[in-house]
Amino acid sequence: MSKLPLRTSHLQLSYGRRLCKVDEHPDFTLVTGLVMVPDKFDNQGDVASADVIERAAHGFMEEHGRPAIMHKTRLTKREAAIVESQIIRSENYSINGTRVPIGSWLVTMKVYETNLRSAIRRGIFQGFSIGADADFQVVETA
Numbered sequence: 001m002s003k004l005p006l007r008t009s010h011l012q013l014s015y016g017r018r019l020c021k022v023d024e025h026p027d028f029t030l031v032t033g034l035v036m037v038p039d040k041f042d043n044q045g046d047v048a049s050a051d052v053i054e055r056a057a058h059g060f061m062e063e064h065g066r067p068a069i070m071h072k073t074r075l076t077k078r079e080a081a082i083v084e085s086q087i088i089r090s091e092n093y094s095i096n097g098t099r100v101p102i103g104s105w106l107v108t109m110k111v112y113e114t115n116l117r118s119a120i121r122r123g124i125f126q127g128f129s130i131g132a133d134a135d136f137q138v139v140e141t142a
Contacts, residue, residue: 050103
């Protein structure tokens with residue numbers, strides 16, 4: 001199980017976890033997706049507990065609060081902004097009929113930039129991912 005520090009360096013649009021919801025508006029696109037889910041393997045094969053996820057989410061919002069693209073280009077407020085960041089605390093929470101586990105980190109981003117909106121519609125960017133420094137504890141699985 002990984003232990004993430006409070007200092008999450010960035011949140012980005014990526015090829016990671018699937019976006020749960022995409023809402024088109026004339027001047028922007030709202031994208032909602034899971035960033036981290038407790039006790040589930042991510043794309044790198046790492047696992048984090050609910051308390052580690054909460055510390056990472058809060059640390060990111062306190063320190064940065066701005067999204068990036070593919071761990072490189074930090075977006076300006078005119079291009080995109082995180083408008084909601086929450087830790088799921090109810091076992092009855094669902095999006096589009098799919099239950100979201102307690103302790104998950106869910107983000108909604110408002111995307112203004114035309115090319116980025118197009119890339120989301122075309123499926124080039126399909127989810128959120130974080131960049132963070134982590135201390136790992138190797139856990140043997142059966």
